[in-house]
Amino acid sequence: MLAPALALSLAAPLAAQEGGAFTLAETGQSFSTLDQALEAAKPRGEFTWSTILIAPGRYRQCAVQSWGRTVFKARQPGTVVFEGTACEGKAALVLRGRGAVVDGIVFRGIRVPDGNGAGIRSEIGDLTVKDSMFLDSQEGILGGVTGPQKIVIDHSTFAGLGQCDETPDCAHSIYLANQGQVTVTASRFERGRGGHYVKLRVPKVEISGNSFDDSQGAKTNYMIDLSEGATGSITGNAMVQGRNKENWTAFISVAPEARTYSSAGLRIEGNSARLSPGETRSPAFVADASKQRLAIGANTLGPGVRAYEAR
Structure with missing residues (x-):
């Protein structure tokens, strides 16, 4: 039997939901759904920041x-x-x-028929994600914007994401496209279920201080895929490649699809890359199809990891 204090702490989220779990901080109003809180924020103006405070709990809403x-x-x-609910069949x-x-x-268990069920779908506007978790879904964060956009992802976890079996096109832990910049820092990627861990179609990137642990991955591809090339930096990341790969040939791939x-x-330095125990294949740390000169500095590579491969 639970101790009274612990029982109370576990019951609190449900009570909070019943009493209005979503509070508009600027007015103090509380609402039973997130949609209601968003509607209440509209009169504050299109360019004004509004904060919705969310009480502890599990929510099957979007x-x-x-x-x-x-x-x-x-x-x-x-x-x-x-958990488990996507708006517009997206996120x-x-x-x-x-x-x-x-x-x-925390976003968990998001799946939709087209194979791209995500915690977040970014369609318009800049985005910052911090101290968040994306778990056991088809995709973590997905977005495509035709204009400039700034996306920052910091101190977040991505685990059990991606797929290549449910639909003809793969899903990935992070898949973003825009004409601006994507920054991913101090985040953890692990246990991928398919696709790439970070797949970007953007002109500028900063990917720094992250951990990529693919040792328990299944049918995964690259740690970082810069599909159409990019400038910027990939620094201070720790990468471990597992044995269960769909594509084992590289850790980082530059411009594999186009040279847009x-x-x-592009600065790639201060990273570490090694293979899981028992892996005998020899991937390239950087596979480069850009036909341009990258700024590859000192990286710590384990046995069997080749430094560079031109494609």
Whole structure:
């Protein structure tokens, strides 16, 4: 039997949901659904930031942000879980406002018929994600914007994501395309279920201080895929490649599909890369199809990892 204090703490999230789990911080109003809180924020103006504080709990609901700038913030990081529900057949959060911040939220078990069920679908506006988790879904964060966009992902976890079996096209832990920049820092990627861990179609990247642990991955591809090239930096990342790969030939792939963006001077240094025990194949750390000069500095490579391969 649970001790009274523990029983109370476990019951609190349900009570919070019944009493209005979603609070618009600027007005103090509380609502039973996230959609209601988003609607209440609209009168504050399209260019004004509004913060929605979310009480601990598991929520089988989703929301579409179509207006303004919104911070979705867990009152206690890691205690807010959006699970198993996608809006518009896309994601738990579909973002097409002026901008959004997602802070301390867990997204889990999102699956949709087209194979791209995500925690977050970014369609319009800049996005910052921090201290959040994306677990056991088809995709973690998916987005495609034709114009400039800035996306920052920091101190977040991506595990059990991706697929290549459910639909003709693969899904990935992160898959983003825009004409701006994507920054991924201090985050953890592990236990991929298919596709790439980070797949980007953007002109500039900063991928720094992350951990890629593919030792328990299944049918995965590259750690980092810069599909159409990019400038910027890939620094200070720790990578372990597992044995169960769909494509084992590289850790980082530059411009494998097109040379839309310049890759000249892309800085790759201070990273470590090694193979899981028992892996006998010899992948390249960097597979480069850009036909341009990259700035590859000192990286720590384990036995069997080749430094570079031109494609």
